[in-house]
Amino acid sequence: MNNISKTPPIFSGILIGLSMLAAFVIAGRGIGTSGFLTRLVATVQYELLPEVTEKSAYFARYFFTDTHPLDNWLTYFAVGLVLGALLTSLITKSWKVEVLRGERISSAGRLLLALLGGGLIGFAARLARGCASGQLLVGGAELAVGAWAFAVCIFAGGFAAAYLVRKQWI
Amino acid sequence: MDIIAPLAKTGFITEAQNLWLAIPTGFLLGMALQLAGFTDGRKIGRTFYFKDTDVPTVMFTAITTGMLGLWGLSLIGYLDISKVYFIPTYLVPVMAGGFLFGIGMVVGGYCPGTALASSFTGKLDAMVFVIGFFLGSLLFGDLYELWVEFYKSDYRGVLRMDQLFGTSVGQTILILVLIGVVMSVGMRLVQHLVWHNVQPISSLVLRSIQYILVGLALVVSVGMAFFPNDAFLPSEAAREHYYMVPRPILELLETQTNIKADAE
Numbered sequence: 001m002n003n004i005s006k007t008p009p010i011f012s013g014i015l016i017g018l019s020m021l022a023a024f025v026i027a028g029r030g031i032g033t034s035g036f037l038t039r040l041v042a043t044v045q046y047e048l049l050p051e052v053t054e055k056s057a058y059f060a061r062y063f064f065t066d067t068h069p070l071d072n073w074l075t076y077f078a079v080g081l082v083l084g085a086l087l088t089s090l091i092t093k094s095w096k097v098e099v100l101r102g103e104r105i106s107s108a109g110r111l112l113l114a115l116l117g118g119g120l121i122g123f124a125a126r127l128a129r130g131c132a133s134g135q136l137l138v139g140g141a142e143l144a145v146g147a148w149a150f151a152v153c154i155f156a157g158g159f160a161a162a163y164l165v166r167k168q169w170i
Numbered sequence: 171m172d173i174i175a176p177l178a179k180t181g182f183i184t185e186a187q188n189l190w191l192a193i194p195t196g197f198l199l200g201m202a203l204q205l206a207g208f209t210d211g212r213k214i215g216r217t218f219y220f221k222d223t224d225v226p227t228v229m230f231t232a233i234t235t236g237m238l239g240l241w242g243l244s245l246i247g248y249l250d251i252s253k254v255y256f257i258p259t260y261l262v263p264v265m266a267g268g269f270l271f272g273i274g275m276v277v278g279g280y281c282p283g284t285a286l287a288s289s290f291t292g293k294l295d296a297m298v299f300v301i302g303f304f305l306g307s308l309l310f311g312d313l314y315e316l317w318v319e320f321y322k323s324d325y326r327g328v329l330r331m332d333q334l335f336g337t338s339v340g341q342t343i344l345i346l347v348l349i350g351v352v353m354s355v356g357m358r359l360v361q362h363l364v365w366h367n368v369q370p371i372s373s374l375v376l377r378s379i380q381y382i383l384v385g386l387a388l389v390v391s392v393g394m395a396f397f398p399n400d401a402f403l404p405s406e407a408a409r410e411h412y413y414m415v416p417r418p419i420l421e422l423l424e425t426q427t428n429i430k431a432d433a434e
Contacts, residue, residue, distance in 0.1 A: 008372045009227040010380040012206030016228065017235020019198040024240050026183070026191050028176025029255045031199060033283035034303075041304040042311060058314035076192035078286065083193070084200025085209060085287035092204070097292040100211050100279070114211070114295040117278015118285065118302020119309075120270055125282060126310040127321060128267025129260065132281035133199070136229070139257045141236030143330040143342055146259030150268040151229075155218075157272025162218035165277050169215040 020137055027073060030142075032134030033081065034125040036074040043069050058126075104167040113168055175243065179253040200287050209288035211279025211295055218276045220364045223357040230350030234387050237343055241394065244402050251403065262324040278302065332399075339402040340394040347391040351384060 023031045042062055046053040053059050062069035089095040101110035125131040128150055130139070136154070139147020174180055178188035206228050207213045216222040243249035275281060280288060280299045288296030310317070332342040362368050372380075 006372075007205040007207070008376045008380050009206065009224040010231050010383050012202050012208075013228040013231020014235050014383070015202035015205065016199060016232035017239065019195055019202060020232065020236040021239035022195045022198065023192075024236070024254055025175040025243065025249060026177050026195065027188050028179040028253050030257065031195065033286055034307075037282055037286065037300065037303055038307040038311070041307055045308060045312075052312060056311045056314050057318065058311040073189060073192050076189045077196035077199075080193035080196025080198075081200040081203075081283065081287055082196075082290040084197035084202075085204045086200070086290040087197075088201045088204040089209070089291035094204070095292050097294065099294045101295065102212060102215075110295055111298045114278050114280075114299040115302040115305075117274045117276075117280070118299035118304075119306040120274030120302075121278060121280075121282065121299075122303035122306020122308075123310045124267045124270035124274055124306075125303075126267075126307055127317070128264045128271060130257065131271070131283065132229075133283045135257065135264070137232050137236060140233035140346075141240055142254075142256050143237070143332060143339070143346070144257050144259055145326065145329045145331055145334050146257065146261060146264040148331060148346075149259075149261060150264050150271075153265045153268025154272035154275065157269040157274075158218040158276040159272075160269075161273040161276050165215075166219065168277075168279075169212060170219050170221055 016137070017141075020133075020141060023077075023138075024141075029073065030134055030138030031077060032074055032130060032138070033078060034122075034131035034134060036070075036072070036078040037122075038126060039069045039072065039074065102167065102169045104170075110168060113165060173247060173250045175249040176253050180250065199283065200290075203284055203287045204291065208284045209291050209293065209296070211284075211288070211293070211299075214281070214284065215276055215279040220357065220361045223354070223361050226357050227354040230354050234347050234350055234391075237346065238387060238390055238394075241339060241343060241402055242390070244404075245394065245397060247404070256328045259326040259329045260322070260324055261326055263321055266320075338395070338397075339399050340391075340397045344391040344395040347387055351388070 020031050023029060039062060042053060042059045046059070046063060054063065086095070099107040099110055101107060105113075121131070125135075128135055130136075132154075135147055135150050137147075140151065174182050177183045178185065183191070203209055206224065208225075208228070213222050214225055217225040240249070240251070240254070244251040271281070278285075278299045280296055282300075282303060285296045285299040285303065289300055314321075330339075330342070331337075331346065332339050335342065337345070
């Protein structure tokens with residue numbers, strides 16, 4: 001169980017790099033996932049609670065423009081991403097409804113930590129102006145100082161908190 | 171070679187075609203994440219105990235591929251790099267965000283891309299992670315007033331590693347590729363020291379192909395190190411593009427073009 005993947009890491013890394021390179025060559029921009037997710041949830045909140053959403057200077061820039069916040073390159077990219085994962089998991093017969101967890105944690109415990117970790121990252125990705133794809137990979141390839149500093153801090157944060165949640169994974 | 175890329179910016183394809191082509195581009199990433207095993211949160215979580223070291227290896231390989239591709243295409247004159255969007259650096263906010271992001275990764279087991287991909291392979295923990303992401307993003311956006319000052323602080327413009335260290339673009343690429351190789355191999359060595367009976371990642375043949383690919387990347391980046399900056403940033407416009415953008419101009423750009431200051 002040391003290595004779950006059967007695809008050699010250099011191969012999958014090159015595929016991820018080629019996706020990023022295709023975005024540079026075709027669109028002249030980087031890839032990204034977190035931007036789509038934030039736009040999606042902001043749109044939902046705007047439908048339900050327009051006053052609250054309009055009050056936020058951060059979300060306002062999504063809505064006070066001519067285009068719908070989801071009428072964006074990132075949305076198309078995200079559609080491709082979920083289709084790619086879905087079809088590949090079906091073909092490799094790994095599509096399964098399950099909770100992935102280490103042997104020493106309950107399903108409920110794992111889901112609670114997943115919610116907490118997701119919340120932290122939902123906030124952190126906005127603060128950092130991007131996530132692992134949009135900030136780390138793209139900025140890394142562009143030689144951006146911010147992206148390389150981001151990478152160092154991700155590992156610092158991960159290792160700092162690892163002991164506290166060790167039962168979840170090992 | 172004539173400059174034809176970025177295709178959407180040079181008028182080679184229409185904006186509508188550009189949007190449709192984002193789907194196969196995303197498809198490639200989704201497929202790669204699934205093949206890498208990154209749709210399994212355990213694989214990402216175990217990185218931080220040195221029990222699985224594919225995350226740094228894949229990450230550095232992806233960066234190297236994109237980096238050599240981007241700068242290499244500029245070098246051979248295929249891509250006008252001044253038309254590629256470059257991420258500006260807000261150093262302290264991005265570092266604080268990175269630290270929280272790292273905690274989130276070991277607690278949650280995913281990053282946004284892997285969680286979204288994994289959700290569509292039936293994994294409930296990934297779906298819950300995405301719900302958490304939604305809540306965290308809403309918190310950031312709805313209470314934006316509380317951290318807007320910090321969020322916009324320490325602005326450095328489009329600042330690259332070569333500018334920071336005074337090295338050439340080519341030399342910087344070589345150094346970063348070397349760092350990637352050393353870190354990937356180093357993580358693997360620590361894995362052997364901490365967890366003794368580590369399984370080989372793949373067969374000898376596949377391992378050999380990987381070594382050849384890494385060697386190839388090193389050869390290419392050594393070659394790049396000999397080129398001057400003008401070869402990577404050919405036009406005056408391209409070079410100016412990278413100098414620090416004064417803050418007021420950036421804010422004007424932000425308000426006019428909606429997302430420009432955000433990598434997303």
